[in-house]
Amino acid sequence: MEFKDKYGPWALIAGASEGLGAAFAMGAAQRGCNVVLVARSDSKLATVAGEIERTHGVRARTLAIDLGEPNAASRVVVGVEDLEIGFFVYNAAAEPRGLLLDTPDEALMRNVHINCAVPTLITKALATKMVERGRGGIGLCSSGGALQGLRLFAAYGAAKAYELLLAEGLWDELRGSGVDVMGYVIGTTLTPTFRRERNVTPEVEAALRAAGAQSPEECAARFFDVFGGGPRGYASDRIGEKFAADAQRPRAEVVAAMGEFMQAGFG
Numbered sequence: 001m002e003f004k005d006k007y008g009p010w011a012l013i014a015g016a017s018e019g020l021g022a023a024f025a026m027g028a029a030q031r032g033c034n035v036v037l038v039a040r041s042d043s044k045l046a047t048v049a050g051e052i053e054r055t056h057g058v059r060a061r062t063l064a065i066d067l068g069e070p071n072a073a074s075r076v077v078v079g080v081e082d083l084e085i086g087f088f089v090y091n092a093a094a095e096p097r098g099l100l101l102d103t104p105d106e107a108l109m110r111n112v113h114i115n116c117a118v119p120t121l122i123t124k125a126l127a128t129k130m131v132e133r134g135r136g137g138i139g140l141c142s143s144g145g146a147l148q149g150l151r152l153f154a155a156y157g158a159a160k161a162y163e164l165l166l167a168e169g170l171w172d173e174l175r176g177s178g179v180d181v182m183g184y185v186i187g188t189t190l191t192p193t194f195r196r197e198r199n200v201t202p203e204v205e206a207a208l209r210a211a212g213a214q215s216p217e218e219c220a221a222r223f224f225d226v227f228g229g230g231p232r233g234y235a236s237d238r239i240g241e242k243f244a245a246d247a248q249r250p251r252a253e254v255v256a257a258m259g260e261f262m263q264a265g266f267g
Helices: 003-007 018-028 042-056 074-081 105-133 154-173 192-198 202-210 217-224 237-246 253-266
Strands: 010-014 035-038 060-064 085-090 136-143 181-187 232-234
Touching: 003 085, 003 136, 003 192, 010 018, 010 105, 018 035, 018 042, 018 181, 018 192, 018 217, 035 042, 035 074, 060 074, 074 105, 085 105, 085 202, 105 154, 105 181, 136 154, 154 181, 154 232, 181 217, 181 237, 217 232, 232 237
Parallel strands: 010 035, 010 085, 035 060, 085 136, 136 181, 181 232
Antiparallel strands: none
């Protein structure tokens, strides 16, 4: 069965204004699905939508919604209630940075809202209809930061762990329904935001590449390659191998080593 027949006719991508989210949308469109793009920036969404329609000849709808708003989930669900959404990827994220005790309460609550509450509510609404139709697919984007405690990003890592386990639990609950679910563990990705924040020079990019960093297009391509193969997918073999190796090490050693790495890069 072709992708569009199993997961179409519409794909909904949250966090789709640029970078990885736009690459997910392009991937779904390349496979014959119409796409709904959700993000804050109306102008960026329009650019991505126009490129998708010109390149792949499918339809694209945009929903300019700040997923940090209290009613964001309901606005997304209402915005697609006239469409048959057969595929959903939640790629949006909030990423509070700094020691937990120094982080404003507002930033911590936004993290929980965008990374936990919103994907849960949208997933429930869309999955209910998918189960009724007997087909569909849901991908929730997590992070390598979800695989151990994360100094300077403790709340973010915890929220992404929630998202990963939500996907795995739902995969089990929906087995046999015709609806595939996967938590997707992403490593360093050279998105426009990452490049802006880290001032990625050619020399820095070469070093990051050597350490396993991917382009958004590479990360999205891997997603489509592994989707439907089980409850968890890794953006690269390297991430999966590290997780397996870390499982054999003392937990304190794993967490402390990652903390030193994060401190060196972000402290």
